[in-house]
Amino acid sequence: MSPLSLFKESSGIMANARSPITRISCAVFFFITAFWNNTQPSEATGSFVIYSNSLLNKVPKNLPAETTMLDLSHNNISELQMSDFSYILRLQVLNLSRNVICELDFSVFQYNVDLKHLDLSHNMLRTLSCHAALSLQHLDLAYNNYTDMPLCSEIEMPELQYLGLSAKRIRGSDFSTLTNLQLDTLFLSLEDLSEYKAAGIPVFNMKILRIVFHPQINFHILADLQLNATESLELFNVRDDQVDELRMFLLKLSRNGRLLNLTLNNMQCSWEHFISILQTVWGTTVEHFVISNGAWMDATNENNFKYTETSLKTLAIKETVILTIQADPQYMYRIFSEMNITALTISGAKLIHMLCPSKPSHFTYLCFSDNILTDTVFESCDNLTLLETLVLPGNQFTKLRKMSLMTRDMKSLKYLDMSQNLLQHEIHGKICHWGEKLVELNLSSNLLSDSVFHCLPVNIQKLDLQNNQISSIPNTTVELRALEELNLASNRLTDLPGCGQFRSLRLLNTEMNSIVKPSSQFYHTCQSIGQVKAEHNPFMCSCEIREFIDLRKQGLVVLVGWPESYLCEYPENVRGIQLQDFHVSELVCNTTLLVAVVLVIIGVLVAIISFLCIYLDIPWYLKMMWQWTQVKHRVWKNNPEDILDNMEFHAFISYSEHDSDWVKNVLIPNLEKEDGSIRICQHERNFIAGKTIVENIIDCIEKSYRSIFVLSPNFVQSEWCHYELYFAHHKLFQEKNNSLILLLLEPIPPYIIPAKYYKLKALMAKRTYLEWPNEKSKQGLFWANLRAAIHVRLPEK
Template sequence: MAGCILMAVILFSNFVSIVPYSVQLPEKAYYVANYSHHSLHSVPKDVPLQTTVLDLQQNYINILVISDFSSLPNLKVLNMSQNVLGELDCNVFSLNKELVYLDLSHNSLTIISNQCNEGLQHLDLSFNNFQSLSMCEKFENLIHLDFLGLGAEIVHRSDLRGLEHLMLITVVLELEKLSDYEPGSIQMLNTQMLRLVLPIKEMDPWIILSDALNASVSLEVSNINYTTTGIGPESFKHSRVSDMTMEKVTLTWSAMIGLFQAIWKSSVKSLTVKKVTLVGLIKREQFYYGTTSVQAVTVQNVTITKYLFSQDDVYIFFSEMNIQNLTLNHDSILYMLCPSKPSPFRHLNFAHNTLTDATFQDCHTLVRLESLILSWNKLTELSKVSFMVLNMPLLQHLDISHNSLQYEMGDECQWPGSVLSVNLAANDLTDSVFRCLPTTIKKLDLQRNQIGYISAEIVQLLALEELNLASNRLKDLPDCRPFKSLAMLNVAFNVLQSPSSEFLHSCKSVETIEADNNPFQCDCDIREFVYQEKQTSARLTKWPASYQCAYPETVKGTLLQDFRISELSCNRTLLIVLVFITVAVLALFLFCLCKYLDIPWYIKMLWQWTQTRHRNRIRSNRPQSLKQNFSFHAFISYSERDSSWVKECLLPNLEREDGSIQICRHERNFVAGKSIVENIVNCIDKSFKSIFVLSPNFIQSEWCHYELYFAHHKLFTENSNELILVLLEPIPQYLIPARYHKLKALMAQRTYLTWPKERGKQRLFWANLRAAITVNLPEADESGPFQESGERI
C-alpha cells in the first residue's frame, strides 16, 4: 500500500510519543497508519479500514472533507500537526464516533465551524492563526475534554466563558502573537496545569503572569524575554500555584532577583528555571529570604552575557537560600560557597558543572544535608571528597559519578557514619578504591571504572546490599567475605571467562546476579557455575539469552544453558580412577591371555633362538676357532628311564636322513674295552655341544652326574659355552641332592630349554635346539672314531 507503513498489533507504548499522557487509551491491539513526512497534499484514500491511529503530521494538507475519514469508524487518534490547514469544519469527523485525540497544532487555522465530537479528550489548536478565542463556544459540549490547546492574538474574558464549566487537566495557551489581553481572562479557565507561552514582542507580561498564577496549581511559562519589569515583592502574594516552571528566560540579574523575591512570597513550593540568559551587569542584590513556601529550586542552562562580575555575588544568592532542595545543573559554576550559618539544605544537585575537590572543604554548616550530587564535574581525588563530606553528619546519598576520580594507595579517607549510597560510576578508579569507602554503605555503584580484581583484604563492607561493577575489567566474581549482606551484584560487560562457582556457594544472601555480556570460556568451570546457579536461590537476570559462549571457537554463540561437556572431562578424580581401572583390567586381561597362551614361554624360546643364531654367525665368521677333532654335533646325556623319549622323540627330530647332524650317545658310540668314565670324557671332547636331558630320573642316575661333572669342568677350563640343558620334566629344587650342587648352580645361572607338552609349541623347541647345535664339522674318517658298546646304567 503506497506511502503507508502499517503496523498491526502494536501496544499503546509504541505510539506514546503521539498520544500525550492525558489520554488513557485501553491497552489492546492497535493499528497504526503512519503517513508523516510524506509531502502529502490531501488525506490518502488507501488508509486501512481497521486503522485506529492515523499520523499525518508534517505534510502539506490544506483542506479536510468528510470523505477523508468516513471509512475509518475505528479511528481514535488523529495527528495533523504541522500542516497548512486554513479552515476546519468539525462535521468532517461526524462519522468518527471513537475519536478521542485530535492534534491540529502548528497549522494556519483561522476558522472553526460546527461543534466537535463530544467524546474528544484531547484537542490541540495551539500555534495557529486565530484572531480571537471566539471559537471556544464550539467546545461547550466537550464535557470529557482533558487537554485543550489554544492560541490567539486577542484574548477577552467573554471568549472563554464557554469553557468555565469544563474540568480540564491541562491547558496550553499560546500567546506569541498577542496584541490585546483583558486582565482576568486566564482565570476563566478551570485547569490543574497551565502551559503559557508569552508574547514574543515587547509588552508587559506581568499582568498575564499574575493571572496565570491564580489560574492553576501547576504553571509552565515560556518566553519571559524582558529586561525591565515593574513587578514587586508582593505581586504573586495571592497566587495558588504550587509547581512553577519558567523556560526561555531572558532577564537582567536585577529583574531575576526581583522575580525570585516575588515567588519567594507566593504559594510556589517547587520552582524550575530553564534556559536562562542573564543580560547586563551582575552585582550583588539584596534578597530577603524570610519565611517562604518554596522548598525546591532548580536552575538549568544559564548563559551570562557579561563576564566582568564577582562570582560570589551570584553564588551567595544560592548558598544562603532557606530551602530544602537546590539544583544547579549545566550552569558552569566553578565553586559553591559554604552557607554562613547552619543551612536547611537537605538535597543539593550540582551536576554538569566545573566544581573541583576544593568545594565545601572545611564546611560545617551543611548539617542537615542528606543527598549531594556532584556528577559530571572536575573532581579528581577520592580522599579529598571524603573529607569534603566528613562534616555532613546526616549525609546518606552521594553521587560523584562521571568525574576523573582516582585513589592512591595510602591516602587517608574519612567518611561520615551516615552514608548509605555512593555512586562512583564512570571514573578512573582501580582495585584500590575498596580501601577508601565508607563502611556503612548499602548501595555502591562502581560501573565503568578500571577495576580488575577485588581482594578479601579490603575495607569490610558488611552492610553492603547492592554492588554494581558493570563495565569494568573483572576476570572473576569477587570474593564474598567482605560483603556478607550482599543481595544484588551486577558484573555485566566485564571480561569474565570462567566465573568461580564458589561465589554462588558461599554468598548465601545474594538474590540477583547480572552477569550478561561477558566473554564466557565454555569449559568445566562454566559447567560448574551453571550447575551451582540452578542449585542456589540467586537469580541470573537476562538469562539465558545474554549468556553465550565466546571461547572456544567451536561453541561460540552457544547459550550457556545449552553447553554440554561430559562429567569425565571435568572430574579429575573420576578420570584417574577410570584410567586406573582400565589399566588394571587391561593388565589382568593381558596376564590371563599370556597365561592361557603361554606367551612368556614363546618369548623366552624366541630369545634363545635369536641368541643361538647370533653366536653361530659369529662362529661361522671365525672357522679357525672351531676345533678340528669334533666328530659329533652333540653328545646327549640322559637317564635310561628317559630313553624312550630320547629315542622316539629327540633323536628323530635332530638326526636327519642326509646325515647333516651327528649325535653321540652311549648306546651307539661308547668304545668297547674303555672304561665308562673314559668313554664319557672322549664323547664330550669329540662333541660340539653337550645336551643334558634333565628330569627327576636324571638326578637319580650316578652316571648322568659324572657326565654333567665332566661337561661342567670343560665349561670352565676351556671357557666354552657348549652346554645345553633340556628340562624334560620340572625338578623342584628341594628334590636335588646336596651333592648335585653343580646342577643347582647351572640351573640357576644358565638358560635351559623346557620341553613343552603342547604340540603347537614343540616346533619352536626343535628350532631352538637345532639352531644351538648346527655347525659345519670337519670331514671324518669313514670308519668313524667310535663303535657301539653296551648300555650303562
C-alpha cells in the same frame, strides 16, 4: 521507551516546539521516532504500527485490524475520511502531528470507541466539527491555523484530561467551553497571537496550566487569568518587561488559589528582576519553583533578600548562567547559602564556588551539577548537619580524600553524587573520613584507579564506579560489609572480580570491560550474590567459562542480559557464539576425572593384553625367540672352528630311562633328519663295549658339541643322569663354553630335587631352559630353537 510513552511525550513536546529548549526535546523525540521507523518494517509490528516520515499523502489502506497504536506523523496527509479508521476498532493512540490536514470532523473516529490519545498538533487546521461523542483523554490541537480558539460548545469528551490549544485571536468568551471540562492539563500556545480581548475570561479549574507567550509581544493576559484549582503553572518566554505583571499575578494567585508548582522557561530578565521574582514567590503558596533556560545574569553586590517564613521548599535554577563580572561573588553565594528551604538546585550556572551557611541550615538536598566547582567547596563546613543528598556531577573536583573530608561533618548525608569530575586518589598513608550515614556514593566517570578501594565509606550500600580506570580490586581493601550494589561497568577489568570484601553484595555490574573469564575468587566468594551484569565483555570460552555458565544453570547467579549479550571472543574458532551454546567435555575440564579415565583405560588395556598373553601363551613364544636369538649370538661370538676338530656328534642326550620313549620316538627323530646334517650321541647305540659307564659318559660328552639334558621328575631320581650332568658341568667350567642345553620335559617342583643335586638347582636357577610344549602349534618353534642351538658344521669322520 515504550511506544505509548513516545506518543504521550510527543503531545507535550510538540506543543512547546517553538521555544528554544523544547525544540531540542522535539528533535530528540523525532529522532527516536525516525530511528524506530528505520529499524521496524512499515507494516505492522504487533499492535504498534509506524509510518512516520514515510512521505504519505493519505492514510494507508489495509492497516492491521488489531492495531492499537498508529504513528502517521511527519507526512503530507491532507484529508481524513471515516473509511481510513473504521475497521481499526481497537485503535487507542493516534499521532497525526506534522501533516497538512486542513479540516477535521470528529465523526471520522466514531467507530474508534477505544481511542484515548489523539495528536493533531502542527497541522493546518482551520475548521473543527465536534458532532461526535469521543472518549478521548488526550487531545492536542496546538500549532494549527485557527483564527479563534478551536473549541465547540457541543463538544462531548467527558474523559478528557489533556487539551492543547493555540489561536491567532483570543476573546474571553472563547474559554467558556473549558468550564464544562474537568481537565487535568491545559496547554495554551500564544506564540502566534495577534489580537487579544480580555473581557470575560472564566476561572480555570485545571490542575496544570502551561502557557507559551510570544517572545516579543506582551498582551497582558496574565493580569486577566483567574486560577482556582490550578496547582502547577508553567510559563514560557517570560521577558524583562513582564516581570511586574508576573509579580502581580503571583500575589493575586496566592490570595485566591493554591498554586504549589511554578516553572518559568526561557526567562530573560536582569539579576534585579530575578531577585524580585524570587522574593515575590517567597511569600506565596508556591512550594516548588523552577527557573529553566534563563538568560545570562550578572549578579550585583546588593543583598537585600529577606528570608521570611515561606512555603517554598525547593528552588531549582537550571541552564541559567549566573556571573559576577563586576561584583563580589560573596554576595551572590550568600543569597543562596542562607536560604531557609530544604532543597536547592543550581545547575549549568558556571558557579565557581558556594559558601557554607553561616548558621545551621535547613537544606536536606543540594544540587550544583554542571558548574565549575573545585575542591574548596564546603571545606570545614559544619552547618549542613541536616543535608541528606548532595549532587555535584560535572564539576572540577580532583581529590577524593578532600571530598571525604567535606562530608565528615555532614552528619545526615546519605547520598553523594560526584560523577563526571576529575577525581583521583593516591595512597600516601592518609585515611579518608566520610560521613557516618553515607550509604550511596556515585563516583562514575572520573579518573579513579584501583586505589579508590582504599578510600571508601565503610557503611556504603550502593557504590557506582562506572567509567573509571579500575583494573582490579585489591585484596587489602577494607571490608565493606553493607555493600549491596557495585557498579564497575566500563572500566579495565580483565577478570570477573571476587566478592571477598563485599559479603552482602546483591548486584555486581561489570559490563563493557575487558573480562575474559571469572577469577578464582569469584567462584569461591560470590556464591550468595543475586545478580551479575557482565554483558559485552570479550569472554574466553574455555573450562573456566563453563563453570561460570553452570552457576547460572544451577540458579546460583542471575545474569542480566543473558544470553544475547554474552558472546565468545576467544579463541578464534568460537568467536561470536553465545556462551549458552558453548560446550566442552567434562573430561577436558576435570583433571581428576581425566587421570582416572586414563588409569582405567590403561588398566583395561593391561588386563586385555594379559588375557591375550595367557590365552595365546605369548610369553612362551617370546621366551623361545629370545633363546633362539641368544643361541645365534653365542654361535657368532664363540667362533667354534677351534673346538670342532675332535667333535663327532652335534649333541649328547642325557635322560632318565623312564623318559626313553619320548627321547627315542620324538626327540631323536625330529633332530636327526635323513640328510644326516645332525648326529646325536645316545648311550644305547654309541657307548663302546669294554669301557666303563663313566668312561663312556666322559668320552661321549667330550666328542659332542652340545649336551642335552631332558629334565623331568624322573631325571632327578636317576643316579647316572646326575653323573652325566656333573661331567658336562665340569666341561662347561673347564673350557668356558656354553655347551649345556636344559630341556624341561615336565615341570620339576623344587622340593623333590635332593639336596645333593645342588648343581642342578644352581643351573636351573641361573640358566634358561627350553620347555617342551604339549600344544602342537608351538612345537614347530620349539624344534627350530633346539636345532639352532646344536647346529654346527662338524668335520667329516
